[in-house]
Amino acid sequence: xxxxxxxxxxxxxxxYIEAARPDHPSLLDPTHRMDSLFGVVxxxxxxxxDEDGVIVRPxxxxxxxxxxxxxxxxxxxxxxxxRARTAPPKPEGAxxxxxxxxxxxRAAYADAIRDWAAKGPGSTYALSSSEVxxxxxxxxxxxxxxxxxxxxxxxxxxxxQRDLAIAHFNACHRLQPDNxxxxxxxxxxxxxxxxxxxxxxxxxxxxxxxxxxxxxESDFRSQIALLGEGEYYPKTL
Numbered sequence: 200x201x202x203x204x205x206x207x208x209x210x211x212x213x214x215y216i217e218a219a220r221p222d223h224p225s226l227l228d229p230t231h232r233m234d235s236l237f238g239v240v241x242x243x244x245x246x247x248x249d250e251d252g253v254i255v256r257p258x259x260x261x262x263x264x265x266x267x268x269x270x271x272x273x274x275x276x277x278x279x280x281x282r283a284r285t286a287p288p289k290p291e292g293a294x295x296x297x298x299x300x301x302x303x304x305r306a307a308y309a310d311a312i313r314d315w316a317a318k319g320p321g322s323t324y325a326l327s328s329s330e331v332x333x334x335x336x337x338x339x340x341x342x343x344x345x346x347x348x349x350x351x352x353x354x355x356x357x358x359x360q361r362d363l364a365i366a367h368f369n370a371c372h373r374l375q376p377d378n379x380x381x382x383x384x385x386x387x388x389x390x391x392x393x394x395x396x397x398x399x400x401x402x403x404x405x406x407x408x409x410x411x412x413x414x415x416e417s418d419f420r421s422q423i424a425l426l427g428e429g430e431y432y433p434k435t436l
Contacts (some may be wrong), residue, residue, distance in 0.1 A: 201225045202233055204242060204380050206353055206388065211400070230353055231380055233258075235346040238336030241379040241432070245308075247315065247325075255315065255325050257335045260303040260432035269401070277398040279407040286421035294428045296420070302429035304436055311436055324436065334435070345375035356388065365414045372416065379431075386419050 201221060203212035206229050216225045233239040237246055237258050245261030248254055294301065315322040326334070336342075352367035368385040375381065386403035393409075394402050404418035423431065 202228050204228045204231050204233060204239070204384065206230075206356065206384055207391070231346075231349060231384070234349075234378065234380055238338075239380060240336065240375075240377055242383075245312075247312070249319070253328075254331050256435075257331055259334075259435040261308045261312075262305045263309050264305075270397075273397045273401055276396050277402060278394060280402060280404045280418075280420060281407040281410045281413075282421050283405060283413050283415055283418045284410055286417045287425060289421070289424040293424050294426055294430075296423055298426045298428050299423065299431045302432040302434045304434065307436065341374045345371040345378065345381065348374065349381050352385070362414075369416050382417075382422060383419060385415060389414060 200223055201216070203216070203225070205211050205227065208229070209227050212225075212227060231239075233244075237254075239246075239258045241260065243260065243262060244258040245256070246254060246258050247256035311322075311324045315324050319325070348367045348371035352364045352371065355361075355364035355367065365385075368381070371378070371381050372385070383403060387400045390402040390404065391399035393399075393412075394406065404420050405413035
C-alpha cells in the first residue's frame with residue numbers, strides 16, 4: 200500500500216500514482232495521520248506490516264530502486280532561492296544537501312523487502328517485537344502537541360485563515376524539529392502558491408529578494424544545512 204502525505208488534495212498526488220501504475224492500493228493522507236499513528240517523520244518512509252497486522256519494521260527510509268533525482272524540467276525552472284530571515288546560520292563542516300544522499304542504503308532496500316516476502320519471520324530483516332518497540336519513535340508530550348498544532352494548521356489553511364495556520368505550522372516545527380513531513384508540507388504549500396509551475400512545490404523556501412515575505416521561521420535548505428552525514432535518512436539496514 201502506498202500513502203501520500205499531502206494536504207493539497209488528490210490532484211497533487213494523482214500524476215505520480217498514475218505514472219507508477221501500481222497494482223496495489225494508493226491512499227491520500229491529507230492530515231498526516233501516518234505521523235501520529237506510526238511515527239513517520241520523513242518521506243519516503245516504509246513501514247513493514249505482516250499478514251497478521253503486526254509491525255515487523257517501524258518507519259524507516261526506503262526506496263523501490265537505487266537512484267533518485269529531480270527531473271530536468273523542475274531543476275531548470277527552479278528560481279534562485281534565499282534564506283528565511285530567522286533561519287539559523289550554517290555551521291562549519293555541515294554536510295548540507297550532500298547529506299541527503301548518505302545514510303540508508305537505497306540500492307539494497309528493495310532486496311531486503313523481497314527477502315522478507317520470501318522468508319517471512321525467518322528473514323534477517325524481520326525484527327522481533329522488542330526490537331520494533333526499541334526502534335520506534337518516542338512519543339513525548341512535545342510530539343503530541345506538535346501533532347495537535349499541525350492538525351489545527353491543516354484546518355485553518357483549508358478554511359482560508361492563512362495567518363493563523365502559519366502560526367500553528369511554526370509551532371509544530373519548534374515542538375518537533377526533526378519531523379520533515381511537517382516542515383516540507385508547510386513550506387511547499389506557500390512556495391507552490393508564490394512560485395507555481397513545476398518547481399513551485401519543491402522550492403520550499405523564499406525566492407531571492409523576497410525573504411521578508413516568507414512567513415516561516417526557517418526553510419528547507421537552511422534546515423538541511425544543519426545536518427551531518429546520514430542524519431536526514433538514517434541508516435537502519
